[in-house]
Amino acid sequence: MERATFLALLLVAQFLREVPGSGLKEAVIWLPSGVAIAGVWRLGASSGWIVALAALVVRLQVGYPNLIVVSGILGACAEALLGAWLARRLRIDGAFARLGDVARLFVIAAVAPLSSMLLSWIGRALPGEAQYVPFYTGWDSWWRMNALGILCVTPMIAILARGELASWNARRRLEAAAVFATLLALLALMLSTSTIGSTSVLLLYAVLPIAALAAVRLGPLGAASTAAVAAISIYAATLGGWGPFIALPIDERAGAVQIFTFAVLTGPLVLGALIAERKRDHDVIRGQSQVLELIATGQSSKAALAELVRGIELLIGGSRVSLLLLEGRKLRNLLAPSLPRAWCELVDGLEIGPRQGSCGTAAHTGAPSVASDIEHDLNWERFREATRPFGLCACWSVPVRDAKGKVLGTFAVYFDAPRAPTAEELRLLERAAALAEIALERERSADLLESINQNVNEGLFRTSRDRGFHYANDALARMLGYETAQQLMEVRPEDLHVEPERMLEFRAHIEASGGIASDEFLLRRRDGSTVWALIRAAVTRAPDGSTPHYDGAVVDVTERRGLEERLRQAQKMEAVGRLAGGVAHDFNNLLMAVDGHAEALEQGSRDETTRRAAHQILEASERAAGLTRQLLAYSRQQVLSPQLQDLTQVVDEMGALLRRVIGEHIRLSIQHAERGMHVNCDRVQIEQVVLNLAINARDALPQGGSLAIDTEPLELDERATQGHEHVRAGPFVRLRVRDDGTGMDEETRQRAFDPFFTTKEQGKGTGLGLSTVYGIVHQSGGIVALDSALGLGTTVSVYLPRAPTPQQAAPAPERPSTQASERGTGLVLVVEDEPMVREIVTANLRSAGYQVLEASNGEEALALGERRVAELDLVITDRIMPRLGGDGLATQLRRARADLPVLFMSGYAETPTPTSVGEPVAQLAKP
Structure with missing residues (x-):
């Protein structure tokens, strides 16, 4: 369909040429040159036969000799191919929305006609039929008419071929119709009613404001179209013998029309490109502002990136944009609103590396990767077959990097036709990648901060001297009894300190040291209660050396300080307890002697007064024993019977x-x-x-x-x-x-x-x-x-x-009777380092009928016991003694006689009754 349209346009363009008897002796604008270059640029070199066919038709119609026909066909094809090649080589964007593209079009208009002129000259110079045709010497006029034809229709056809007209809404179409109606009415009025004369030619320049208006309102397409319509209309009117140019001599007429046409064509094209560039820059800035606004207002990165992708697709016509994020060594599709879902699923999980398409290569190298034509790009060799069903012909990819250069993902732009990027388009994609990095890093930072805010128990803050709190997290607010961090930030930091002067000293310290410092402070909660807090803070310095901020963390150490206080209390009580236990031990030894002698006095005296005094001594001793029990209980050395x-x-x-x-x-x-x-x-x-x-x-x-x-x-x-x-x-x-x-x-x-x-x-x-x-x-x-x-x-x-199983509780212990029991027999070894205790024990045992061996320490007792171990009926020994304690004595005696009964005495009861010495064994608490 496009090739048929191309041929039809070429044939129609042939009719606007010099006609014998018309108002011009020669063609002023050779429209076929512009149509041919636009068509071959669009359809490729293979469409050159269409140019040849159209050239053949027109030359046969004119009746040129065969050599002239052949050279003319070759010249037309050469001009079209050269012009299209230059358009691609110079990377002209068919939108003609940049001044550089218009300037490059001027280059094509100047260079391409030279090829047709050269081949036509060669054809005319060859011997044969050409000698009967007058040799054409107006090469300058030929060059001008072909150049004007290129300037006239090539931009208009190229822009229309991009489908821009189809993107116009009804309002813009109506506006365009009004502009063209005004233009045609103005041309009709001026060409039909103007007084013929040289002054009237200047009135035709009134079309320039209309073309300028079209450039402003309708962009490059409006500028190119109005300029082309105006130029072709004036050319056609002059051919028909109308308009002010008829007043000029016929030999000057063609040159005058060409000069006027050049002015009408170039001015709107340049103005349209300038306005499009300005609008494009405005759109870029507006798009960036919209994306940055979404980022700044805390919107999700996906919303900001979606706006960014939409903006790129609008700024780079015909593009389909995707954004992929790097996870490990694989790319994951994040956004691709215009690409087929099947393609997105295909590239999702793409391993990065060399020759992994444009995206995989860009992410691997950290540099842009451009495939202007996927069919011939080595990086796409493995994926070429996969792209064909989706009609993807070109792909440009730019890596998204963070501030340290780490690749986060890639921006990719696909096209349905081979296309190379301009330097400006690559810069645009790099700016888009930078914005994507800002959006991604901002969300990651926000997510991290939110996670810290919600999950970290430590309070975090930033304060300054003048403004108080700049930031506080929820944990700090909860710690100090506030519902939200915002409520806390309304309070001056000084008001939170029970001792604000210490806070000021702390600030001065960290300012002087320049490092991180920590100290514990008593803070006041919202309800008036207090909390001990460990504050660890540092100062941030501005370039001028001032101190704008204090950053820090707060940990509630109230519980820790309580534990420390309890530990100090426990250690203090432990120390005093050891002292109390030692005093109680010595006191028990004394009480044991007192008890023993008082009991002996009570039982042995017949004097009632003496016996009553002895009984009072025993009662006082019992109260003293109760006091020692309290000391032992306090020191946790009391013998309990649970x-x-x-x-x-x-x-x-x-x-x-x-x-x-x-x-x-x-x-x-x-x-x-x-x-x-x-x-x-x-x-x-x-x-x-x-x-x-x-x-x-x-x-x-x-x-x-x-x-x-x-x-x-x-x-x-x-x-x-x-x-x-x-x-x-x-x-x-x-x-x-x-x-x-x-x-x-x-x-x-x-x-x-x-x-x-x-x-x-x-x-x-x-x-x-x-x-x-x-x-x-x-x-x-x-x-x-x-x-x-x-x-x-x-x-x-x-x-x-709580105990799991109830059992019958034991009755309270009663004081043993002091009445004499029946007399005993046997040999008892008494070992006690305290003489008074040893004396009363041995005296009571002897009075009860026992034979007694005495020893003041373990070594002495061991020597006695080993000699008479077979005769011993019982060993009574103190637990704690110098030169071998009771436990060691019992162990060594048991080696000689395993069944030897042992009764331990102790005023400490630090340890339970020893079981390592074997049975039978028992323990008696002093006194």
Whole structure:
């Protein structure tokens, strides 16, 4: 169809030539030259036969001699082929929307006619029939008419062949019709009514404003079309004997028309190209602005990239654009709105590398890869067959790189016909790739920031001296009790600090050091509470050395500081506990001697006064022993006898005692969430815990009040047991003792478990009440928590591990009778480094009828025992002694006699009864 149209246009163009008896002696515009170049440029060199056929028809019609006909045909074909080759070689865009393309058209118009002139001259110079034809000497006129024909119709046909007219909407078509109607009316008026004369020729230049208007409103197509219509109309009128040029002498007439036609043709073409370039630049800037606006307003990268692809397809006519992202070594299709889906699926997952099409090659090399003709491009050799069903003939690909040069993907532009890019088009694609990089990196940065904002627990911020917060993430807002980061950013950073002067010192420090610094600060939350925060910050410096910003991270260390404080407290109590344990051990040795002698005095004296005094000594010793037990409980060195106890029953059975202890002015209530909550504990020690807590509550209620004791089962998770290495998460029973008394301030609460710390008057408290509770509970595998405030009372919560299976609880131990038992027999080895203890033990044993061997240390005892090991009935030994302890002594004696009974004595009870020495073995606590 296109070839038939080409032939028809050539034949029609032949009729506008000089006609005998017309107003011109020779042709002014040779339109076939322009039609021929446009057709061969569009259809390729293979369409040259159409040019030859049309040239043959016109020359036979004129009646030229055969040689002239042949040379004329060859000249016409040479001119068309040369012009089309130059158009491709010079990379002229058929839209003629750039001034450079118009300038290159002028080059073609100047050069191409020379080929037809040369061949025609050769034909006329050959001997034969040509000698009977007058030799044509008007070569300059020939060159001008062919050049004007090229300028007249080649741009118009090239633009129309691109299908631009089909893209016009109805409004633009109506506007074009109005412009051409105005042009034709003006031409008709001027050619029919103007006074014939040289002055009237100037009036014809009135068509130039119409052509300029067409260039402005309709672009290069409007400019080329109006110029061509005006030129052809004036040429045709002059041929017909109309118009102002008829007034000129016939010999000057053709030259005058050519000069006028050149002005009418070139002005609109140049103006149309300039306006198109300006519009194109405006469209490029507007497209970039739209893409950047989408990026800046936080729209998704896909929306910005879709706008970018649409803009490129509009700016590069006939293009179909795709954007692919690089994942590893493979390209993944992101956007390709104009390409067939099947093609997109085919290239999705393309491995990058050399000769992997334009896209794979560009991504591999990091440089643009241009295939002007896929059929002949080596990079497309493997994929050439795949492109044919889709009609893809050319592909330009530009890599998308980040700021460091890393390839993120590729921009690809496909065409349905072979086409090479201009330098401007490549620059446009590179700008598009840069915009794509901005969109992709911005979204990646935004996604990263959003992920950090949502998932990172550390607070992040940027502040300045003058503006306060520039940025704060949600984690920082949550940390400080604000619902959103925006609410937090409305607060001055100084107002968040309990000690703002420390913040100013910190700023000065990081400004002076220029590096990263960190410190802990007490921050004020929105509700007025405080939180300890570790702030790690750095300063950013402007080129002038000023300090515009402070960037940093904030970590809530309140819990860590609490754990550190608890660790310090535990270490402090451990140290004091060791001291208390040592004192208790020595004191127990003294008490043992006191008890022994007092019992001997009570049993051996007949004087009632003496016996009563001895009994009072024993009672005082028992109270002193209770004090040592409290010290040992505090230091967690007390010997416990844990058995399964129903905690609810233990508390209930203490009810009567507690009511007598606290007095009638205090209301006591005991409640249990459920019955049968069992724990493994020493009943006496747990009773001591409840009693101590009740006494503390009584002292906090001098004017009366209420004391509530309740028990409840619950689960403690790992977070609740954090910082308590001796406790494992699981089921617990909570014993809670609450009073509505005077309470205590924070400083007192922090020291409440310290040994010997008391707020009572001198002589009214030992300071061991709560510390004893702490030691017993800790040794029982539990946790103690204290909550109190001035005027709001005190709550002490004891958490004990819940036992899985209830068993009958053991009764409370009773003091052994001091009455003499029946006399015994046998040999006993007594080993004790404390002389008073050794003396009372040996005295009691001898009075009971036993034979006794004495030793002051393990080595001495080993020497005695090895000599008489077969006779020994029992070894009584202290655990901790110089020069060989009781454990080592028992082990060595057992080597000589495996069944030797051993009874250990200890005032420490740091370790359970040793089992490594074998049975029979037992342990007795001092005193």
